[in-house]
Amino acid sequence: MEEVPNQTPQNPAKKSWYENPGCISLLLVFFFPLGLLLMWVYTNWDKKIKWAVTLIILFLIVLGFAIPTPSAPIANSTTINNTQTKPIPEIPEPVNEEASVVETVTEEPVAGELTAAEQEYLQKILKSTQNLTGAFSVIGEMADEPLKVYDDQDYIMRLAVAIITIQQEYKTATEIIPPTRFQDIHKDYTKALSLYTAATEELTYGIDSYDPDKINKAADLMEEASVYLNSATEKMTAIQ
Numbered sequence: 265m266e267e268v269p270n271q272t273p274q275n276p277a278k279k280s281w282y283e284n285p286g287c288i289s290l291l292l293v294f295f296f297p298l299g300l301l302l303m304w305v306y307t308n309w310d311k312k313i314k315w316a317v318t319l320i321i322l323f324l325i326v327l328g329f330a331i332p333t334p335s336a337p338i339a340n341s342t343t344i345n346n347t348q349t350k351p352i353p354e355i356p357e358p359v360n361e362e363a364s365v366v367e368t369v370t371e372e373p374v375a376g377e378l379t380a381a382e383q384e385y386l387q388k389i390l391k392s393t394q395n396l397t398g399a400f401s402v403i404g405e406m407a408d409e410p411l412k413v414y415d416d417q418d419y420i421m422r423l424a425v426a427i428i429t430i431q432q433e434y435k436t437a438t439e440i441i442p443p444t445r446f447q448d449i450h451k452d453y454t455k456a457l458s459l460y461t462a463a464t465e466e467l468t469y470g471i472d473s474y475d476p477d478k479i480n481k482a483a484d485l486m487e488e489a490s491v492y493l494n495s496a497t498e499k500m501t502a503i504q
Contacts, residue, residue, distance in 0.1 A: 282306065285408045289401035296321050296397070309404040312487040316460075317400045319490045323453075323497045324393045330378070330500060331386050382443045389440075389453065392433045396460070399426035399433075403467070413471050427464040434461040445503060452496035459489035 281287050283306045291299030300321060303314060378386070402422050406412060412419040434457035442450035463485035470478030 285405040289398070289405060292317060292321070292401040293394070293398045296324075299401075303401075303404070307404065307408055309407040310483050312483040312490075313400065313404045313407065316486045316490050316493075317397065317404065319493045319497065320393060320396050320400060323493055323500070324390065324397065326497050326500045327386055327390045327393060330503070331383060331390065379443065382446065385440070385443055385446055385450075388436075389450075392437065395429050395433055396457075399429040402426040427468060430457070430464050431461050433457055449496045449499045449503075452492045452499065456489040456492040456496065459485050459492070463489065 282302050285307060288299055288302045288307060291302060293299070300318060303309065303317065307314075402419075403426055405419065406423070409416075413423060434454070437450070437454045437457050440450065463482040466478045466482040466485060469475065470482060
């Protein structure tokens with residue numbers, strides 16, 4: 265009887281850093297152009313999750329263009345011989361002593377510009393969108409290594425934080441009163457977050473009960489939410 269030589273199982277090829285789901289998740293947060301490319305090329309994430317992440321980042325980009333960059337203050341001076349500056353004395357405006365009623369000036373939006381209230385609103389949504397990007401990148405890792413949700417305590421904790429983040433962002437969005445020009449946008453954005461929150465609930469139940477139908481339902485809800493987020497993005501672009 266011939267002896268069968270001992271064969272040691274070969275270790276699976278180690279993934280390069282750019283194929284590692286954890287690295288891709290970090291890049292989606294800190295350098296999204298490369299993160300998006302690697303996500304589509306090297307991950308096995310569900311396409312519905314990939315599109316959710318892509319649309320969130322697209323919305324983030326549009327928000328970034330909508331918020332004006334603060335410009336440096338211009339000094340109140342005049343240049344003499346291009347070397348010396350002298351301050352221009354301020355001339356006090358005449359005071360109307362007969363005026364007894366102080367009128368309240370309402371800040372009106374100017375075409376192509378944002379009011380202070382609108383800028384404050386966009387800053388809040390910008391921060392919310394950044395948090396969502398990180399949360400969904402963590403959820404996406406589950407598709408590459410499904411067993412992580414049962415035997416990787418570090419990932420379980422990160423996944424729990426991601427789910428709580430999405431639910432908290434929805435709650436925060438419902439408490440924000442948007443400026444008039446952004447009411448329709450906020451309605452779509454809040455609806456998207458509502459569906460994302462419902463998706464996290466289905467995902468949690470699916471993981472706890474080993475029910476793939478629940479997990480698939482979560483992916484469907486994410487796809488539906490993406491429709492509303494895409495609508496919010498288009499409306500944001502139109503305002504600009």
